[in-house]
Amino acid sequence: MGGTVTVTDGKLTAAAVLPVVMRGRLAVVAVLASLVVLLLGVRYAGDSGPGRTDARIGEAAYGVGAPWWHLAHATDFLGDPGGALLLLTAGVVGCLRARRARAAVLLLVGPGLAVGVTRLLKPLAARTINGDDNLAFPSGHTAFLTAFALALALLAAGRSGLGPTSGTVLALAAASAAGALMGWAQVATGAHYPTDTVGGCCTALAVVPAVAWAVDRVADARHPHKG
Numbered sequence: 001m002g003g004t005v006t007v008t009d010g011k012l013t014a015a016a017v018l019p020v021v022m023r024g025r026l027a028v029v030a031v032l033a034s035l036v037v038l039l040l041g042v043r044y045a046g047d048s049g050p051g052r053t054d055a056r057i058g059e060a061a062y063g064v065g066a067p068w069w070h071l072a073h074a075t076d077f078l079g080d081p082g083g084a085l086l087l088l089t090a091g092v093v094g095c096l097r098a099r100r101a102r103a104a105v106l107l108l109v110g111p112g113l114a115v116g117v118t119r120l121l122k123p124l125a126a127r128t129i130n131g132d133d134n135l136a137f138p139s140g141h142t143a144f145l146t147a148f149a150l151a152l153a154l155l156a157a158g159r160s161g162l163g164p165t166s167g168t169v170l171a172l173a174a175a176s177a178a179g180a181l182m183g184w185a186q187v188a189t190g191a192h193y194p195t196d197t198v199g200g201c202c203t204a205l206a207v208v209p210a211v212a213w214a215v216d217r218v219a220d221a222r223h224p225h226k227g
């Protein structure tokens with residue numbers, strides 16, 4: 001994972017994990033994603049069953065047979081502590097071998113904070129599934145895989161020097177694909193309602209760009225170099 005240096009306010013800095021050309025567009029995405037999480041959280045607050053849309057999608061996705069059942073469980077594992085640790089370890093080791101400390105921090109903090117935010121939101125929404133003790137909204141598994149894919153896409157966009165449009169398309173495509181895959185797995189295994197997974201995906205879209213921006217700001221402040 002290489003990358004080029006950036007010049008910000010007359011300072012020459014290491015490769016940014018949030019490409020400058022994409023900051024404005026991803027800021028808009030983050031705001032819109034936050035609004036989706038808020039609206040869905042308010043809409044389904046306190047519910048213990050699926051909404052009309054949830055029921056229709058869930059009926060089609062739940063209880064799939066082999067080999068899809070095995071694929072759903074394998075995908076679900078990637079959001080469990082063991083699977084998440086494997087993904088994070090591989091990503092961080094790759095970043096450190098490439099001497100990209102910022103990228104390693106983003107891969108750790110971005111998905112971790114996204115999951116943390118879902119845990120904070122769940123008792124506020126108080127939506128349950130499969131019993132009163134199972135808080136459902138938003139999905140932490142979906143937030144994790146979406147955040148991980150989004151972080152990787154940001155690093156790839158920076159390395160490739162993509163423009164604002166192509167870079168944003170890459171980031172959103174990677175995040176959406178990962179979110180859709182994990183979302184399907186959560187619905188197929190009966191762990192979440194479809195709207196829970198949308199909330200998890202949007203949580204990641206709101207959190208990761210903010211984390212990437214913060215990582216760049218902190219790193220640039222600690223290691224400024226005159227251009």
